[in-house]
Amino acid sequence: MSISPPSESSPRMAPSRLALRPIRPEDEATLLAIFASTREEERRMLGWPDAAWDAFVRQQFSFQHTQYQSAYAHPSFLLVLCDGEVAGRLYLDRAPRETRVVDIALLPAWRRQGIGRLLMESLAVESDGNGIPLTLHVERNNPILGYYERLGFQVEADKDVYLYLRRPSALGELPALQAFEPCVGTDFLLQRPGGEAAVPLRLADVAIRQRPGTHSGSLTFTGPDFGRPAHDTYVLVHPQLGRFPLFLGPVMGGAAGELLYQAVITRTVPSPEEDP
Known part of the structure; x- marks a missing residue:
């Protein structure tokens, strides 16, 4: 430096x-x-x-x-x-x-x-x-x-x-996909930019796919339409997982008066000998 x-x-x-x-x-x-x-x-x-x-x-x-x-x-x-x-x-x-x-x-x-x-x-x-x-x-x-x-x-x-x-970031890192599995059926708060009121999202499903060198999967939430149709990075808060960023957006489906929101996550798994 x-x-x-x-x-x-x-x-x-x-x-x-x-x-x-x-x-x-x-x-x-x-x-x-x-x-x-x-x-x-x-x-x-x-x-x-x-x-x-x-x-x-x-x-x-x-x-x-x-x-x-x-x-x-x-x-x-x-x-x-x-x-x-x-x-x-x-x-x-x-x-x-x-x-x-x-x-x-x-x-x-x-x-x-x-x-x-x-x-x-x-x-x-x-x-x-x-x-x-x-x-x-x-x-x-x-x-x-x-x-x-x-x-x-x-x-x-x-x-x-x-x-x-x-x-370390004050926001905290995105938890591992496996950490979300015990939280299915619980509520997260999505914090919107500009000080708008937080939106409750319920975690409906966690899908995990493991391949050599990568862990990938998706998180599916249900919640109200909060007027931001595009995928974007939001801050989510959960009592067990803390406060972390997540890139998500609406997908097709959902019960009456609700939307489905999905986040797709892919992570490279470092080899044991990998050095910082």
Whole structure:
């Protein structure tokens, strides 16, 4: 992680001044400049001639860029813009079960201005809204570790030089399909956006299909028509299962005055030796 720890006196950037956009092939020179700026301390220590250092940094950037492009299944690689000017990069992997913060790197002119803090806090708010936890790796001696801990990250694995951190979502993760089976016939509350009154849904059926490498199935609820016909992600609350996000919508059928709502869930089953 190439981000300086926030200073208590660092001014917060106004959200309207910051923007994100996906990286493009024509951004390679800009991305190289961002990468090179994170190696300046190393450059001063080594004292190499400019030509030798430039060749080395280009090689290292090419290796890292190629590795990042191929290593993540759900990449969201973004340039950070402030007032339209490039301030740095934000690399994420938005997997179904986690959002991995791959890298944040800011150009020297934009460091210690609260940009990194604003990006991380925005990701935390997003995580609390969609129920997907944040994860990242950080060097164990990096002074930013204390900030991550204050933001809610917890050490999940010790990897010698690096620590693997995870920040659970305040919303909670979607329970396993099997956890819903004892709840058939009980009521859930669907919380609607905008402060509208919650809608009671009764869990009518749980169907589970297990295949090698995946668990899939569906949840079927009955409840009133609450005027949102499209499938969408809602927050559901249950006394035993807690508060969690669920993508569901109406399907054909239902008794008079009621609708059927269905959620289809597919989860990859990690192998026992899979490492975070």
